[in-house]
Amino acid sequence: MTTPWGELALARFPEDPRERLRAWDASDEYLLKHLADQGTPLSGTVVVVGDRWGALVTALAAHRPVQITDSFLAQEATRANLGRNGVATGTVRLLTTQDPPPDRVDVLLVRVPKSLALLEDQLLRLAPAVHEGTVVVGTGMVKEIHTSTLRLFERILGPTRTSLAEKKARLIFCTPEPSREREPSVHPWPYTYTLPGGIGSVSGRTVVNHAGVFCADRLDIGTRFFLQHLPDTKGTRRVVDLGCGNGVVGTAVALANPEAEVLFVDESFQAVASAEATYKANGVPGHAEFRVGDGLAGVPAGSVDLALTNPPFHSHQTTTDATAWRMFSGARRALGPGGELWVIGNRHLGYHVKLRRLFGNSRLVASDAKFVVLKAVKE
Template structure:
């Protein structure tokens, strides 16, 4: 846990779930730059303040006195905001929490945008929010210099209005845009739908739906393609969990291969779960549930027969295996004795070492020069 000083006082902040072993802070220089800019600008924020893409609640918690609306696609980011408000003795209702799929406020007077890693997600968010802006709306974006590109500024220009950038401070930069209601950028082009290629098993040629911000939203990534070729077969009324489901293509494949299976699609991204639900609905009529959650935290222990997982190895721009560690631990808890965890990952990540420590052993099911599929059995 660390403390962040702002013009409105000092706040204690942590990521979610808080882990004393995690050296990563809940904010960075881009968040500090934005807060400092707001504190030095007159007039201070007023009216409806919308905070978009606040990664761990640092912005919303610091601005709690202004009762902001936080719009986030991340369940973990939302829970971090709740925890940080509580940590600082602030009213839980001081921040209105909306997901990226919720209807945004009808009018926004101050729009603060933490530039996401995904340009598609930024495009979708700006399209959804533009109708709520007016000529007097203050629009400020922030990000590290490495996150802000010419394409980023073009999106603000095309959807919001005239845009300029600040000088870089500690490798962070601000984006300052002036709303132009005459632009009329129109509706978001997202979600996208596309047909999958042949040669990937039961999902060959089928259509998937992808909301903005989903990993490889406009095509099938090569890791998932490899996984689909090597999925385990199941029979009868088993419980399958697609952990970190993304657009749901893996869980839908499991449902099609065994119509008697009950599949749980789980992800911490609201847009991912919405994508998985649309993909499953179009391709399979089997039993399914869709959970936005911190891994399998909402599933009972010992309730699953099979967990399928393609874990991310990034947390925003930081490379870390902390998410995979927590996914594997959650899978171990939720699997019934004899239940199996199947994982696909880049060979160099060494997931087999962690799985052996956790499960006692693991087996290489398939491999190629880039990826490996591993199986671990709950003893």
């Protein structure tokens, strides 16, 4: 990536030589160009929210920025990109969306996330640290910035306007007014709701969702279908809710089989926090582990009896099967002989083809007009 301060070598994480997607986009370039052209003083505490692969903090490393991200993969990419460009990791302070934010923010740079809820959550958390002299600039592609996005900045921080579009990217300029009288607002996250009936062991149970987690205010139809067709886990020792989201599937297993050890894993810090909160809210007996990571990387080979997953098929705004393929491959390595991977997905995604290539088998367990539940066995 070409920046006003020189060239940077950047890659996504995990690095794949076949990957054609870049670790930055036009919105990152637009923001950096603006900061340089305007001579924006990058002094004091510089906070970068939502930096997708570490491009922004790597470019601004000389100013010792703080990165706040919900993504484990983004955090690992940042570490790798800093090293790739000869920057010591300690130069950038790496925080998650679950960590306490800095007490004072002098420059706030926001890469607008896909989730409006996550943006609201982060702006509300950071607002007490923002002062009248704080420079606030947001960035995103035109299709990612909506009227509702601008209203959030306006409501939480202060008057907001946008730039002209450049290479289909746009900037957001906000002038903080901490002393302005506002209507009292209650932080809406995490959000709690009750599950419907007819979905097995979790019928009528409580779900806790932190901001940005998929289907924050209701049970999505895919998970509902999956819950209606989960395998009988009696006698199963170790189960993984892979890409756990709010943990409903893993909690269902734990309720149905208190003897099972359930591992909840997701690359989202918000998701794993939600899964743990959901599990604890229902007083589930048994043993559970909650892990933020890249799928089943780091899980001992052959240590898992059953893996359950509803893999995502988007990476930010891009449709891709790379994440699903990595999850399936990781599950095959982690499963012991006879271990099973159960997958739910949209019919058109063709997951049965990938499972046959990896496992040598794939069986249709259930289907409706939109979804299929598939099973693959490690032989």
